[in-house]
Amino acid sequence: MSSFMLFLHLIGAAGLGFYIALPFMAGRATKLDGGGQAGLAEGLASANRIAQYFLVLQLLTGGYLMSQADYKVVWMIIVTVLFLAIAAIGGIISKPLKRIAASIQGGESASSHIAKVRTLSVILLLIYLVTIYFMQHPILK
Numbered sequence: 148m149s150s151f152m153l154f155l156h157l158i159g160a161a162g163l164g165f166y167i168a169l170p171f172m173a174g175r176a177t178k179l180d181g182g183g184q185a186g187l188a189e190g191l192a193s194a195n196r197i198a199q200y201f202l203v204l205q206l207l208t209g210g211y212l213m214s215q216a217d218y219k220v221v222w223m224i225i226v227t228v229l230f231l232a233i234a235a236i237g238g239i240i241s242k243p244l245k246r247i248a249a250s251i252q253g254g255e256s257a258s259s260h261i262a263k264v265r266t267l268s269v270i271l272l273l274i275y276l277v278t279i280y281f282m283q284h285p286i287l288k
Contacts, residue, residue, distance in 0.1 A: 149215055156208040160282075162201030165194050166237070166275045170268040176261045181251045184261070188247035191264075195241055202234050222286035229278040233271065240267045 172191060176184050209230070213223055243263040250257040 149212070152208045152211050155204060156212060159201045159204040159208060160279075163198055163205065163233070163275065165198045166233070166268070166271050169195075169240075170265065170272050173261065173264045173268045176247070176264070177258070181257075184257055185248040185251040188244050188257075188260075188264075192241055192244040192248075195237060195244060199234075199237055202230075202237065205230065216285075217288045219286040219288055222281065226278070226281055229274055229281065232274050233278065236267055236271045236274070240264060240271065243267070 169191065172187065176187050179187060209226075213226075240263075243260040246260045247257040247264070250260060
């Protein structure tokens, strides 16, 4: 059972790989015209929604895997806080992604929303990379 959960956990981590590409895709938005920006933002919002489902998979499988080994409490706290940070920023980023398309359809500038997405996506990438580091180097008792 543990190896199957680890397999599901790795699938979830691969699904969260979207957050590695997000800063680069969001950076391209400034080079597109209005319709292209709206389309890109809608696509990124959809991909973010899928990544949120992978976060649920990570929560379930990661919780199970943590209960099966003898990790130090400090490591479990760090990993949980990093997970919650990814989930929170992933949720927060969906609002400016949706507002990009809404602003363009309303004839307004979406540059402030694009800047928010770019900033949040870089922060999200950094937290995701730190999480990967802690997954590679768990602290056992």
